[in-house]
Amino acid sequence: MIRFEDVTVTYAGAAAPVLRDVDLTVPEGELCVVVGRTGSGKSTLLRAVNGLVPHFTGGRLRGRVLVGGRDTRTHPPRELADVVGLVGQDPVAGFVSDVVEDELAYAMESLGLPEAVMRRRVEETLDLLGIAELRTRALPTLSGGQQQRVAIGAALTAQPSVLVLDEPTSALDPGAAEEVLAALHRLVHDLGVTVLIAEHRLERVAQFADRIVWLPGGGEPPVAGAPADVLAGSPVAPPVVRLGRLAGWRPPALSVRDARRLAAPLRDRLAGLVPDGPAPPPSAVVLDARGVVVRYQAVEAVRAADLRVLAGERVAIMGRNGSGKSSLLWALQGTGRRHAGEVLAAGEDPALLKPAQRRRVVGLVPQQPADLLYAETVDDECAQADRETASDPGATRAMLDGLVAGIDGATHPRDLSEGQRLALALAVTLVAAPRVLLLDEPTRGLDYPGKAALARRLRELANGGTAVLLATHDVEFAAEYAARVVLLAGGEVIADGPAAEVVTSSPVFAPQVAKVLAPQPWLTVEQVEHALAGLP
């Protein structure tokens, strides 16, 4: 269905090609997952399928891409709209109309289909994706999962034989991601649509894949094959696969269910052991929030939330999209609104401090780290941060180098990778040496090694006495990083305790390792590895 013949893509002004000598065939009706580190060319590969690369993005494409027999060289994206449906990472950015029904019909209108056909297909698609009750709703009022399903539906109504999705679940909480993946699963099985997905969160999609294409990056040719074979050798692999490598399962299990059936011997070996984590030394309360309330017009985003955090604690605030995580963080920092309750950070109410002093007490890295940045180069940004905080010249740059080495100072912050940009925003925040560090969904767009590096940095910070709180719905990252988990639902704290206790008892927020090894209290592959290393 999709054929790449010797494809090499070089963007204008780039020294090296993003993709080199890609030879790839995706047969009809397969669900194919593209994996690789950030910057390995996943998006380029996906966008080459419908001709956006190079027709829209510019650059040079050598070789040939055939989709359903059509050559993208002679067919620009609009002429492939009836063959390929493309769904981007941010569904909102691609919405053309404002009502669900009209959005679903848009592609068909472009194709000039008769009205009767459009009516029928819109109804069918609404049913297929389970969004019939949303038909007259305005798009901005939908939840993230609903928006993503509408975006998929909008691509489907043109009845393309190929559906291409770029990180469809990255921004979604576990529940919403399940909805979307279930819908995709159904498309592949019932309609025979060929699906090509790029996804960082492999733990979510690996089990559905018929084939995995691993882009090693750096101009190496891609490796394609059965999921178990490819993931066995790939550095980006979901925890369940890494656990399988550790336990020597051949072939490694891809789903929690398969892993559980193989895990009995491993559980036996681990019986009687406990994850080693140094008990946190008793320390002082550095953040004390009581009865915090945040309202947006009639909606109470945070309802009487209580939270006490000790110096050096690592806390993850988890919950569905819209459960009030961000509002709580902003209210704790003092810049966001707080309608009731009190917050004391290092003995002072941050909301009453001047912004410049406030950031020395509580620092916050927002969901879009780029919002925090405004200079034209990384060096300017660092110098500006030094001036703002009256730090020694070079302090921010040193902080940045400690987080990620070797960023060219002349780069524009927008041109950094997600991980590098996050590091820059983090350095800018940390140079004020806040006692409490808050991060809002920091793992968006980070691959597994990127997340592991971030978790390591945050641990070091916490060990240095900073209290670290982050809002996330990334279950695996929370397991790796957090010592304590606070669950929010509807703006209220519904659970608060050690990560192992809170997370393992939740079906939605339990990481894969916990699910495989339940009822034993293991959360990460590293814990298991450590424990096994201590065994004779």
Next chain:
Amino acid sequence: MTEHDRRAATAIRPRRRSSPRPAGRGGLHPAAWWLWALGLGTAASRTTNPLLLGLIAVVTGYVVASRRTDTPWARSYVVFLRLGLVVIAIRTLLHVVFGGVGGTTVLVDLPQMPLPRWAAGVRLGGPVTAEGLVTALYDGLRLAVLLGCVGAANALANPKRLLRSLPAALYEVSVAVVVALTVAPQLIVSAGAVRRAQRLRGDASRGPRALRRLLVPVLTDALDRSLALAAAMDSRGYGRTGTVPAVIRRTTGALLLTGLLGLCAGAYGLLDIGGPSMIAAPLLIGGALLAGAGLLLAARRVPRSRYRPDRWRAVEVLVAASGLTAAAAVLATGALGGAAALNPSTVPLAMPSLPVLAAAGVLVALLPAFVAPVETP
């Protein structure tokens, strides 16, 4: 389209033709509201009679109050009303400062500024007469009521639905407008987020530097969004074109241009009080026909269809006709020798009287308040 779909389409179509307009999208065709409002606006533009203008304002206000929805653009009516008040104030102020209309009833005598000779004919300060003040007020009121009519159309007609029902030939333009309409609110949201984030840095600088710091991230963000949207639209078939021979393309262009010229000249003639309305009407109609033909031809280039288009029903005809009746009644009053009643004398000052025919016509425009269906969002 598969063969199956094509057959299904032809099989279903005859039945759908005879069936009534599908339920779901409530409300009136947006063009009907615009025709109604333009009718009232034309009526307002042909008179300075404060009683008649007041009647027009009340009629539009009543219809808006009874038929507007809870949508963002519905609030635009109030904005237009305020703008109208500002216009009246400015018009009056300009008169006080510059004068212009003579008269004998001096209210205040402001000190007059001596001006150099090259500015002869321009007066700064001087006597303010009651006659002049009333003339200015009438003039300002006319503009304000006209603005109210435009505001009413804005409040009642869903702009996105209006754009959807533009002729296919204007499709690309209409999409550009829709995108522009969505960009503005997004910019505001984005600016809010950036400002909030930057307060995290404790940066208290003001002036051009602060503005630049706000603008750079907001605009790059807007640019990123636009690119993402453009890519999405391209992927979804936006801009697929049919092939049209060169002769037809040229004819289309010629038809459209002459048609639009005719429309402009006709509209000017109709709205200008001093203009000859005898020539205006044929120009307007001829221009509309030419432009319509051009649009029909141009539509061939765009192989698009429309999902659940707004249809033109009896209610739409009624609403549009009621507005046009108001215009016709005022125009007829003028043609039948009622010009004095439409533009009551201000030098010397006279009590205005309400021309019966014109007033009756304007009252007909109340009809939508009772017959138009309310749009359900």
